[in-house]
Amino acid sequence: MVEIDHTLDCKGLSCPMPIVKLNSTIKKIEVGQVLEMLGTDPGSKGDVPLWCKRKGQELLEVSEEDGIYKFIIRRNK
Amino acid sequence: MSEEKGTFKEVYDALFGKPWKMWVGAILLSTFSICLYIIMSPWGASGGVLNWGQQLINPLFSQGTPQSIFENRYAMLCILILVGSFSSALLAKEFAIRIPPIGELVKGLVGGLIMGIGAIIGSSCTLGGFYSGWPALSVGAFVFTFGMVVGVFVAVLYLMFEAEKYPSFSSGESKTFLSGGNWQPIAGIVVFIVGLLFLFLFDPTTALVVMGFTFFGLLIGFVLQRSRFCIVRALREPFMTGESSAAVAVMIGIIVGLFGFAAIKFFAGGSPTMFVFGNLWISGLIGGILFGLGMTIAGGCVVGSLWRAGEGQVKLWFSVLGMFIALPITALMKSDLLQIFPAEMTTSTMYLPDVFGSLVGDNPLIGYMGAVLFVLAIIALWYIIVKWNERTGKLARM
Numbered sequence: 184m185v186e187i188d189h190t191l192d193c194k195g196l197s198c199p200m201p202i203v204k205l206n207s208t209i210k211k212i213e214v215g216q217v218l219e220m221l222g223t224d225p226g227s228k229g230d231v232p233l234w235c236k237r238k239g240q241e242l243l244e245v246s247e248e249d250g251i252y253k254f255i256i257r258r259n260k
Numbered sequence: 261m262s263e264e265k266g267t268f269k270e271v272y273d274a275l276f277g278k279p280w281k282m283w284v285g286a287i288l289l290s291t292f293s294i295c296l297y298i299i300m301s302p303w304g305a306s307g308g309v310l311n312w313g314q315q316l317i318n319p320l321f322s323q324g325t326p327q328s329i330f331e332n333r334y335a336m337l338c339i340l341i342l343v344g345s346f347s348s349a350l351l352a353k354e355f356a357i358r359i360p361p362i363g364e365l366v367k368g369l370v371g372g373l374i375m376g377i378g379a380i381i382g383s384s385c386t387l388g389g390f391y392s393g394w395p396a397l398s399v400g401a402f403v404f405t406f407g408m409v410v411g412v413f414v415a416v417l418y419l420m421f422e423a424e425k426y427p428s429f430s431s432g433e434s435k436t437f438l439s440g441g442n443w444q445p446i447a448g449i450v451v452f453i454v455g456l457l458f459l460f461l462f463d464p465t466t467a468l469v470v471m472g473f474t475f476f477g478l479l480i481g482f483v484l485q486r487s488r489f490c491i492v493r494a495l496r497e498p499f500m501t502g503e504s505s506a507a508v509a510v511m512i513g514i515i516v517g518l519f520g521f522a523a524i525k526f527f528a529g530g531s532p533t534m535f536v537f538g539n540l541w542i543s544g545l546i547g548g549i550l551f552g553l554g555m556t557i558a559g560g561c562v563v564g565s566l567w568r569a570g571e572g573q574v575k576l577w578f579s580v581l582g583m584f585i586a587l588p589i590t591a592l593m594k595s596d597l598l599q600i601f602p603a604e605m606t607t608s609t610m611y612l613p614d615v616f617g618s619l620v621g622d623n624p625l626i627g628y629m630g631a632v633l634f635v636l637a638i639i640a641l642w643y644i645i646v647k648w649n650e651r652t653g654k655l656a657r658m
Binding site for chain 1: 278349360361364419420423424430431434435439440488490496501502503559560568571573574576658
Protein backbone atom coordinates (compact mmCIF):
# COMPACT_ATOMS: atom_id res chain seq x y z
CA MET A 184 0.00 0.00 0.00
CA VAL A 185 1.51 3.32 -1.09
CA GLU A 186 1.48 6.12 1.43
CA ILE A 187 -0.49 9.13 0.21
CA ASP A 188 1.08 12.54 0.86
CA HIS A 189 -1.59 14.77 -0.66
CA THR A 190 -5.16 14.40 -1.92
CA LEU A 191 -6.61 16.48 -4.75
CA ASP A 192 -10.41 16.43 -4.84
CA CYS A 193 -11.70 16.97 -8.38
CA LYS A 194 -15.10 15.38 -7.82
CA GLY A 195 -17.84 17.14 -9.77
CA LEU A 196 -15.33 18.89 -12.06
CA SER A 197 -15.49 18.44 -15.83
CA CYS A 198 -12.80 18.65 -18.50
CA PRO A 199 -10.37 20.47 -18.51
CA MET A 200 -10.43 21.46 -14.82
CA PRO A 201 -9.16 18.14 -13.39
CA ILE A 202 -6.03 18.35 -15.55
CA VAL A 203 -5.57 22.10 -14.93
CA LYS A 204 -5.73 21.51 -11.16
CA LEU A 205 -3.56 18.39 -11.32
CA ASN A 206 -0.91 20.30 -13.23
CA SER A 207 -0.97 23.12 -10.70
CA THR A 208 -1.04 20.85 -7.61
CA ILE A 209 1.79 18.54 -8.66
CA LYS A 210 4.15 21.53 -8.66
CA LYS A 211 3.30 22.17 -5.01
CA ILE A 212 4.41 18.74 -3.72
CA GLU A 213 7.97 17.46 -3.39
CA VAL A 214 9.61 15.18 -5.96
CA GLY A 215 9.07 11.59 -4.78
CA GLN A 216 5.84 12.39 -2.94
CA VAL A 217 2.57 10.72 -3.87
CA LEU A 218 -0.64 12.50 -4.87
CA GLU A 219 -4.06 10.92 -4.77
CA MET A 220 -6.53 12.48 -7.20
CA LEU A 221 -10.26 11.82 -6.98
CA GLY A 222 -12.62 12.65 -9.83
CA THR A 223 -15.98 11.89 -11.39
CA ASP A 224 -15.45 12.99 -15.02
CA PRO A 225 -15.36 9.91 -17.28
CA GLY A 226 -12.92 11.87 -19.48
CA SER A 227 -10.31 11.69 -16.71
CA LYS A 228 -9.93 7.94 -17.33
CA GLY A 229 -8.07 8.77 -20.53
CA ASP A 230 -6.78 12.25 -19.72
CA VAL A 231 -4.85 11.53 -16.50
CA PRO A 232 -2.74 8.61 -17.85
CA LEU A 233 -1.97 10.68 -20.96
CA TRP A 234 -0.96 13.71 -18.88
CA CYS A 235 1.28 11.54 -16.63
CA LYS A 236 2.99 10.07 -19.71
CA ARG A 237 3.59 13.48 -21.29
CA LYS A 238 4.83 15.07 -18.06
CA GLY A 239 6.98 12.09 -17.02
CA GLN A 240 5.05 11.52 -13.79
CA GLU A 241 4.42 7.99 -12.56
CA LEU A 242 0.86 6.69 -12.48
CA LEU A 243 0.94 4.06 -9.75
CA GLU A 244 -2.69 3.04 -9.63
CA VAL A 245 -6.07 3.69 -11.25
CA SER A 246 -9.30 2.45 -9.71
CA GLU A 247 -13.02 3.15 -9.84
CA GLU A 248 -15.66 2.69 -7.21
CA ASP A 249 -19.26 3.95 -7.34
CA GLY A 250 -18.47 6.34 -10.17
CA ILE A 251 -15.48 7.90 -8.40
CA TYR A 252 -12.17 7.52 -10.19
CA LYS A 253 -9.01 7.39 -8.09
CA PHE A 254 -5.57 8.03 -9.53
CA ILE A 255 -2.39 7.57 -7.48
CA ILE A 256 0.49 9.56 -8.97
CA ARG A 257 4.10 9.88 -7.85
CA ARG A 258 5.87 13.13 -8.71
CA ASN A 259 9.01 12.03 -10.55
CA LYS A 260 10.35 15.39 -11.62
CA MET B 261 -25.54 -20.36 -23.98
CA SER B 262 -22.37 -19.28 -22.18
CA GLU B 263 -20.68 -18.78 -25.56
CA GLU B 264 -23.52 -16.48 -26.61
CA LYS B 265 -23.17 -14.64 -23.35
CA GLY B 266 -19.42 -14.30 -23.99
CA THR B 267 -20.02 -12.90 -27.48
CA PHE B 268 -22.61 -10.45 -26.14
CA LYS B 269 -20.13 -9.28 -23.49
CA GLU B 270 -17.43 -8.87 -26.14
CA VAL B 271 -19.72 -6.65 -28.24
CA TYR B 272 -20.81 -4.70 -25.15
CA ASP B 273 -17.21 -4.17 -24.03
CA ALA B 274 -16.16 -3.05 -27.52
CA LEU B 275 -18.96 -0.47 -27.65
CA PHE B 276 -19.17 0.62 -24.03
CA GLY B 277 -16.15 -0.73 -22.12
CA LYS B 278 -13.97 2.24 -22.93
CA PRO B 279 -14.28 5.44 -24.96
CA TRP B 280 -13.99 5.17 -28.73
CA LYS B 281 -11.05 6.82 -30.41
CA MET B 282 -12.02 10.41 -31.17
CA TRP B 283 -11.09 10.05 -34.86
CA VAL B 284 -13.57 7.18 -35.16
CA GLY B 285 -16.22 9.54 -33.79
CA ALA B 286 -15.09 12.26 -36.21
CA ILE B 287 -15.49 10.01 -39.28
CA LEU B 288 -18.96 8.91 -38.14
CA LEU B 289 -20.04 12.47 -37.29
CA SER B 290 -18.91 13.84 -40.65
CA THR B 291 -20.73 10.99 -42.38
CA PHE B 292 -23.91 11.89 -40.46
CA SER B 293 -23.34 15.55 -41.34
CA ILE B 294 -23.19 14.62 -45.05
CA CYS B 295 -26.45 12.66 -44.56
CA LEU B 296 -28.03 15.76 -42.98
CA TYR B 297 -26.80 17.83 -45.94
CA ILE B 298 -28.40 15.33 -48.34
CA ILE B 299 -31.64 15.68 -46.34
CA MET B 300 -31.45 19.51 -46.23
CA SER B 301 -28.42 21.20 -44.63
CA PRO B 302 -25.22 20.20 -42.75
CA TRP B 303 -24.73 19.63 -39.04
CA GLY B 304 -25.17 22.80 -36.98
CA ALA B 305 -26.15 23.50 -33.39
CA SER B 306 -26.42 27.13 -32.28
CA GLY B 307 -29.57 27.67 -34.38
CA GLY B 308 -31.27 24.88 -32.46
CA VAL B 309 -30.54 26.29 -28.99
CA LEU B 310 -31.45 29.75 -30.36
CA ASN B 311 -34.89 28.40 -31.27
CA TRP B 312 -35.29 26.91 -27.78
CA GLY B 313 -34.45 30.25 -26.21
CA GLN B 314 -36.74 32.18 -28.55
CA GLN B 315 -39.72 30.24 -27.17
CA LEU B 316 -39.19 32.09 -23.88
CA ILE B 317 -37.42 35.32 -24.80
CA ASN B 318 -39.37 36.47 -27.88
CA PRO B 319 -42.78 36.63 -26.15
CA LEU B 320 -41.11 38.43 -23.20
CA PHE B 321 -39.87 41.15 -25.57
CA SER B 322 -43.12 41.15 -27.59
CA GLN B 323 -41.35 39.75 -30.62
CA GLY B 324 -44.10 37.39 -31.70
CA THR B 325 -44.13 33.63 -31.73
CA PRO B 326 -41.02 31.89 -33.03
CA GLN B 327 -41.11 28.78 -35.18
CA SER B 328 -42.29 25.77 -33.16
CA ILE B 329 -39.56 23.49 -31.78
CA PHE B 330 -41.24 20.61 -33.63
CA GLU B 331 -40.94 22.46 -36.94
CA ASN B 332 -37.34 23.63 -36.45
CA ARG B 333 -34.99 20.87 -37.60
CA TYR B 334 -31.99 22.14 -35.61
CA ALA B 335 -34.06 22.50 -32.42
CA MET B 336 -35.07 18.85 -32.73
CA LEU B 337 -31.50 17.83 -33.62
CA CYS B 338 -30.24 19.47 -30.39
CA ILE B 339 -32.93 17.82 -28.24
CA LEU B 340 -32.05 14.42 -29.66
CA ILE B 341 -28.31 15.05 -29.12
CA LEU B 342 -29.18 15.32 -25.42
CA VAL B 343 -31.26 12.14 -25.57
CA GLY B 344 -28.60 10.22 -27.54
CA SER B 345 -25.82 11.22 -25.18
CA PHE B 346 -27.98 10.41 -22.13
CA SER B 347 -28.68 6.96 -23.55
CA SER B 348 -25.04 6.33 -24.43
CA ALA B 349 -23.74 7.44 -21.01
CA LEU B 350 -26.27 5.14 -19.32
CA LEU B 351 -25.33 2.18 -21.52
CA ALA B 352 -21.66 2.69 -20.59
CA LYS B 353 -22.52 3.19 -16.89
CA GLU B 354 -20.97 6.65 -17.16
CA PHE B 355 -24.07 8.63 -16.27
CA ALA B 356 -24.22 10.54 -12.98
CA ILE B 357 -25.61 13.88 -11.89
CA ARG B 358 -22.34 15.65 -11.13
CA ILE B 359 -22.74 18.95 -9.28
CA PRO B 360 -19.42 20.80 -9.14
CA PRO B 361 -18.38 23.54 -6.68
CA ILE B 362 -20.31 26.77 -7.16
CA GLY B 363 -17.43 28.58 -8.91
CA GLU B 364 -17.62 26.02 -11.69
CA LEU B 365 -21.36 26.58 -12.10
CA VAL B 366 -20.62 30.30 -12.46
CA LYS B 367 -18.02 29.50 -15.14
CA GLY B 368 -20.55 27.29 -16.95
CA LEU B 369 -23.15 30.05 -16.98
CA VAL B 370 -20.74 32.87 -17.90
CA GLY B 371 -19.08 30.72 -20.57
CA GLY B 372 -22.50 29.92 -22.04
CA LEU B 373 -23.52 33.59 -22.05
CA ILE B 374 -20.30 34.66 -23.80
CA MET B 375 -20.65 31.81 -26.30
CA GLY B 376 -24.23 32.80 -27.06
CA ILE B 377 -23.22 36.40 -27.76
CA GLY B 378 -20.27 35.27 -29.92
CA ALA B 379 -22.38 32.81 -31.90
CA ILE B 380 -24.88 35.49 -32.89
CA ILE B 381 -22.29 38.23 -33.61
CA GLY B 382 -20.24 35.81 -35.75
CA SER B 383 -23.27 33.92 -37.18
CA SER B 384 -21.51 30.62 -36.32
CA CYS B 385 -20.42 28.12 -33.70
CA THR B 386 -17.72 25.44 -33.84
CA LEU B 387 -19.82 23.73 -36.51
CA GLY B 388 -20.97 26.50 -38.89
CA GLY B 389 -17.75 28.43 -38.28
CA PHE B 390 -15.37 25.49 -38.42
CA TYR B 391 -16.29 21.79 -38.56
CA SER B 392 -19.05 22.26 -41.17
CA GLY B 393 -17.91 25.73 -42.33
CA TRP B 394 -14.51 24.70 -43.69
CA PRO B 395 -16.01 21.84 -45.75
CA ALA B 396 -18.68 24.31 -46.96
CA LEU B 397 -15.73 26.32 -48.39
CA SER B 398 -16.67 29.53 -46.58
CA VAL B 399 -14.00 32.19 -46.09
CA GLY B 400 -16.01 33.47 -43.11
CA ALA B 401 -15.50 30.13 -41.36
CA PHE B 402 -11.73 30.60 -41.51
CA VAL B 403 -12.04 34.09 -40.01
CA PHE B 404 -14.34 32.78 -37.25
CA THR B 405 -11.91 29.91 -36.53
CA PHE B 406 -8.99 32.33 -36.30
CA GLY B 407 -10.98 34.35 -33.77
CA MET B 408 -11.77 31.18 -31.80
CA VAL B 409 -8.09 30.24 -31.60
CA VAL B 410 -7.32 33.68 -30.13
CA GLY B 411 -10.20 33.34 -27.63
CA VAL B 412 -9.17 29.80 -26.65
CA PHE B 413 -5.57 30.90 -26.02
CA VAL B 414 -6.64 33.78 -23.77
CA ALA B 415 -9.08 31.54 -21.87
CA VAL B 416 -6.40 28.85 -21.33
CA LEU B 417 -4.16 31.51 -19.77
CA TYR B 418 -7.08 32.54 -17.55
CA LEU B 419 -7.84 28.95 -16.43
CA MET B 420 -4.19 28.37 -15.51
CA PHE B 421 -4.02 31.69 -13.66
CA GLU B 422 -7.17 30.82 -11.76
CA ALA B 423 -5.87 27.36 -10.78
CA GLU B 424 -2.58 28.89 -9.56
CA LYS B 425 -3.85 31.98 -7.76
CA TYR B 426 -7.43 31.17 -6.83
CA PRO B 427 -7.65 27.36 -6.54
CA SER B 428 -10.54 27.73 -4.10
CA PHE B 429 -12.75 29.03 -6.94
CA SER B 430 -13.00 25.52 -8.40
CA SER B 431 -12.84 23.74 -5.04
CA GLY B 432 -15.41 23.11 -2.35
CA GLU B 433 -18.44 20.99 -1.95
CA SER B 434 -19.48 18.83 -4.87
CA LYS B 435 -22.19 16.22 -5.11
CA THR B 436 -22.65 13.18 -7.30
CA PHE B 437 -25.92 11.30 -7.60
CA LEU B 438 -27.05 8.15 -9.42
CA SER B 439 -23.53 7.05 -10.41
CA GLY B 440 -22.66 3.47 -11.36
CA GLY B 441 -25.30 0.83 -10.87
CA ASN B 442 -26.24 -2.10 -13.05
CA TRP B 443 -29.61 -0.49 -13.77
CA GLN B 444 -27.93 2.01 -16.09
CA PRO B 445 -27.48 -0.11 -19.26
CA ILE B 446 -31.12 -1.18 -19.15
CA ALA B 447 -32.21 2.43 -18.65
CA GLY B 448 -29.92 3.34 -21.57
CA ILE B 449 -31.78 0.96 -23.89
CA VAL B 450 -35.12 2.40 -22.74
CA VAL B 451 -33.92 5.98 -23.35
CA PHE B 452 -32.65 5.04 -26.83
CA ILE B 453 -36.04 3.52 -27.68
CA VAL B 454 -37.75 6.68 -26.39
CA GLY B 455 -35.43 8.63 -28.71
CA LEU B 456 -36.60 6.50 -31.64
CA LEU B 457 -40.24 7.06 -30.63
CA PHE B 458 -39.70 10.79 -31.26
CA LEU B 459 -39.74 9.90 -34.98
CA PHE B 460 -43.43 9.05 -34.71
CA LEU B 461 -44.20 12.66 -33.77
CA PHE B 462 -43.83 13.59 -37.44
CA ASP B 463 -45.93 12.93 -40.49
CA PRO B 464 -43.53 11.64 -43.17
CA THR B 465 -45.61 13.18 -45.94
CA THR B 466 -45.15 16.72 -44.57
CA ALA B 467 -42.26 16.68 -42.09
CA LEU B 468 -39.68 14.30 -43.49
CA VAL B 469 -36.79 16.77 -43.05
CA VAL B 470 -37.41 17.35 -39.34
CA MET B 471 -37.84 13.62 -38.92
CA GLY B 472 -34.45 13.01 -40.55
CA PHE B 473 -32.76 15.58 -38.28
CA THR B 474 -34.44 13.96 -35.27
CA PHE B 475 -33.10 10.53 -36.23
CA PHE B 476 -29.55 11.70 -36.91
CA GLY B 477 -29.59 13.85 -33.75
CA LEU B 478 -30.03 10.67 -31.72
CA LEU B 479 -27.11 8.98 -33.48
CA ILE B 480 -24.93 12.12 -33.24
CA GLY B 481 -25.54 12.44 -29.48
CA PHE B 482 -24.67 8.79 -29.05
CA VAL B 483 -21.41 9.02 -31.02
CA LEU B 484 -20.40 12.35 -29.41
CA GLN B 485 -20.60 10.80 -25.93
CA ARG B 486 -18.90 7.52 -26.83
CA SER B 487 -15.98 9.19 -28.60
CA ARG B 488 -15.90 12.18 -26.22
CA PHE B 489 -15.70 14.27 -29.38
CA CYS B 490 -14.62 17.74 -28.38
CA ILE B 491 -13.69 20.62 -30.67
CA VAL B 492 -12.67 22.77 -27.68
CA ARG B 493 -10.14 20.09 -26.83
CA ALA B 494 -8.80 20.07 -30.39
CA LEU B 495 -8.14 23.82 -30.27
CA ARG B 496 -7.17 24.00 -26.57
CA GLU B 497 -4.74 21.09 -25.99
CA PRO B 498 -1.94 22.47 -28.19
CA PHE B 499 -1.90 25.49 -25.82
CA MET B 500 -2.29 23.36 -22.66
CA THR B 501 -0.59 19.96 -22.61
CA GLY B 502 0.63 20.06 -26.23
CA GLU B 503 -1.20 16.82 -26.97
CA SER B 504 -2.45 16.62 -30.58
CA SER B 505 -4.77 13.60 -30.91
CA ALA B 506 -7.99 15.65 -30.65
CA ALA B 507 -6.73 18.13 -33.26
CA VAL B 508 -5.84 15.28 -35.62
CA ALA B 509 -9.29 13.69 -35.09
CA VAL B 510 -10.98 16.98 -36.02
CA MET B 511 -8.74 17.27 -39.10
CA ILE B 512 -9.79 13.78 -40.24
CA GLY B 513 -13.45 14.69 -39.72
CA ILE B 514 -13.11 17.93 -41.68
CA ILE B 515 -11.43 16.10 -44.58
CA VAL B 516 -14.32 13.59 -44.76
CA GLY B 517 -16.81 16.47 -44.68
CA LEU B 518 -14.79 18.45 -47.23
CA PHE B 519 -15.09 15.82 -49.96
CA GLY B 520 -18.75 15.13 -49.14
CA PHE B 521 -19.82 18.78 -49.12
CA ALA B 522 -17.76 19.70 -52.19
CA ALA B 523 -19.28 16.77 -54.09
CA ILE B 524 -22.81 17.85 -53.14
CA LYS B 525 -22.13 21.47 -54.09
CA PHE B 526 -20.25 20.82 -57.34
CA PHE B 527 -21.62 17.57 -58.76
CA ALA B 528 -25.08 17.40 -57.20
CA GLY B 529 -26.28 20.97 -57.62
CA GLY B 530 -26.11 21.93 -53.96
CA SER B 531 -26.45 25.65 -53.36
CA PRO B 532 -23.03 27.33 -53.16
CA THR B 533 -24.32 29.58 -50.39
CA MET B 534 -25.13 26.67 -48.03
CA PHE B 535 -23.29 27.32 -44.73
CA VAL B 536 -21.50 30.35 -46.20
CA PHE B 537 -22.58 32.95 -43.69
CA GLY B 538 -22.39 36.74 -44.01
CA ASN B 539 -19.94 37.34 -41.16
CA LEU B 540 -16.99 39.01 -42.89
CA TRP B 541 -14.91 40.46 -41.52
CA ILE B 542 -15.18 42.14 -38.13
CA SER B 543 -18.30 40.28 -36.97
CA GLY B 544 -16.74 36.89 -37.72
CA LEU B 545 -13.54 37.85 -35.95
CA ILE B 546 -15.17 39.34 -32.83
CA GLY B 547 -17.77 36.55 -32.72
CA GLY B 548 -15.04 33.94 -33.00
CA ILE B 549 -12.96 35.47 -30.22
CA LEU B 550 -15.97 35.63 -27.88
CA PHE B 551 -17.08 32.12 -28.79
CA GLY B 552 -13.56 30.71 -28.22
CA LEU B 553 -13.34 32.44 -24.84
CA GLY B 554 -16.78 31.26 -23.74
CA MET B 555 -16.45 27.64 -24.80
CA THR B 556 -13.08 27.21 -23.10
CA ILE B 557 -14.34 28.68 -19.83
CA ALA B 558 -17.52 26.57 -20.00
CA GLY B 559 -15.62 23.42 -21.05
CA GLY B 560 -17.71 22.73 -24.13
CA CYS B 561 -18.97 24.44 -27.29
CA VAL B 562 -22.69 24.25 -28.19
CA VAL B 563 -22.71 20.52 -29.03
CA GLY B 564 -19.97 19.84 -26.46
CA SER B 565 -22.17 21.37 -23.77
CA LEU B 566 -25.21 19.44 -25.00
CA TRP B 567 -23.62 15.99 -24.92
CA ARG B 568 -21.94 16.61 -21.56
CA ALA B 569 -25.26 17.89 -20.20
CA GLY B 570 -26.70 14.55 -21.38
CA GLU B 571 -24.16 12.57 -19.35
CA GLY B 572 -25.12 14.55 -16.24
CA GLN B 573 -22.43 17.26 -15.99
CA VAL B 574 -24.34 20.06 -14.23
CA LYS B 575 -21.72 22.69 -15.13
CA LEU B 576 -22.70 22.18 -18.75
CA TRP B 577 -26.40 22.46 -17.88
CA PHE B 578 -25.50 25.98 -16.80
CA SER B 579 -23.59 26.50 -20.05
CA VAL B 580 -26.70 25.48 -22.03
CA LEU B 581 -28.78 27.82 -19.83
CA GLY B 582 -26.35 30.69 -20.57
CA MET B 583 -26.70 30.08 -24.32
CA PHE B 584 -30.48 29.67 -23.99
CA ILE B 585 -30.61 33.23 -22.60
CA ALA B 586 -27.83 34.94 -24.59
CA LEU B 587 -28.58 33.57 -28.07
CA PRO B 588 -32.12 34.97 -28.48
CA ILE B 589 -31.42 38.26 -26.65
CA THR B 590 -28.28 38.96 -28.73
CA ALA B 591 -30.22 38.02 -31.88
CA LEU B 592 -32.74 40.80 -31.08
CA MET B 593 -29.92 43.32 -30.63
CA LYS B 594 -27.52 42.20 -33.36
CA SER B 595 -28.27 44.80 -36.01
CA ASP B 596 -28.01 47.64 -33.46
CA LEU B 597 -24.76 46.22 -32.06
CA LEU B 598 -23.10 45.96 -35.47
CA GLN B 599 -24.30 49.38 -36.65
CA ILE B 600 -21.09 50.98 -35.40
CA PHE B 601 -19.22 49.28 -38.27
CA PRO B 602 -19.83 49.76 -42.02
CA ALA B 603 -22.12 46.98 -43.35
CA GLU B 604 -19.47 45.66 -45.74
CA MET B 605 -17.22 44.98 -42.73
CA THR B 606 -19.85 42.90 -40.91
CA THR B 607 -22.17 41.13 -43.35
CA SER B 608 -20.09 40.23 -46.40
CA THR B 609 -19.73 36.67 -47.64
CA MET B 610 -16.95 35.10 -49.62
CA TYR B 611 -17.00 31.68 -51.24
CA LEU B 612 -13.64 30.02 -51.79
CA PRO B 613 -14.47 28.46 -55.21
CA ASP B 614 -15.43 31.95 -56.44
CA VAL B 615 -12.10 33.30 -55.22
CA PHE B 616 -10.07 30.60 -56.99
CA GLY B 617 -12.39 30.44 -60.01
CA SER B 618 -12.09 34.16 -60.62
CA LEU B 619 -8.32 33.75 -61.00
CA VAL B 620 -8.86 31.74 -64.21
CA GLY B 621 -11.85 33.29 -65.96
CA ASP B 622 -14.55 32.05 -63.54
CA ASN B 623 -13.94 28.39 -64.28
CA PRO B 624 -16.01 26.50 -61.67
CA LEU B 625 -14.00 23.27 -61.86
CA ILE B 626 -10.73 25.10 -61.23
CA GLY B 627 -12.52 27.11 -58.53
CA TYR B 628 -13.60 24.01 -56.62
CA MET B 629 -10.26 22.24 -57.13
CA GLY B 630 -8.42 25.29 -55.86
CA ALA B 631 -10.75 25.66 -52.88
CA VAL B 632 -10.48 22.01 -51.83
CA LEU B 633 -6.68 22.05 -52.22
CA PHE B 634 -6.55 25.29 -50.21
CA VAL B 635 -8.49 23.72 -47.32
CA LEU B 636 -6.29 20.60 -47.46
CA ALA B 637 -3.18 22.82 -47.40
CA ILE B 638 -4.44 24.69 -44.34
CA ILE B 639 -5.11 21.34 -42.61
CA ALA B 640 -1.60 20.12 -43.56
CA LEU B 641 -0.10 23.28 -42.09
CA TRP B 642 -2.20 22.87 -38.93
CA TYR B 643 -1.02 19.22 -38.68
CA ILE B 644 2.63 20.23 -38.99
CA ILE B 645 2.22 22.90 -36.29
CA VAL B 646 0.46 20.64 -33.73
CA LYS B 647 2.92 17.77 -34.27
CA TRP B 648 5.91 20.09 -34.00
CA ASN B 649 4.36 21.56 -30.87
CA GLU B 650 3.67 18.09 -29.43
CA ARG B 651 7.39 17.28 -29.82
CA THR B 652 8.80 20.58 -28.66
CA GLY B 653 6.08 21.94 -26.35
CA LYS B 654 6.75 25.47 -27.67
CA LEU B 655 3.11 26.58 -27.55
CA ALA B 656 2.08 24.45 -24.54
CA ARG B 657 1.63 26.45 -21.35
CA MET B 658 1.66 23.41 -19.02
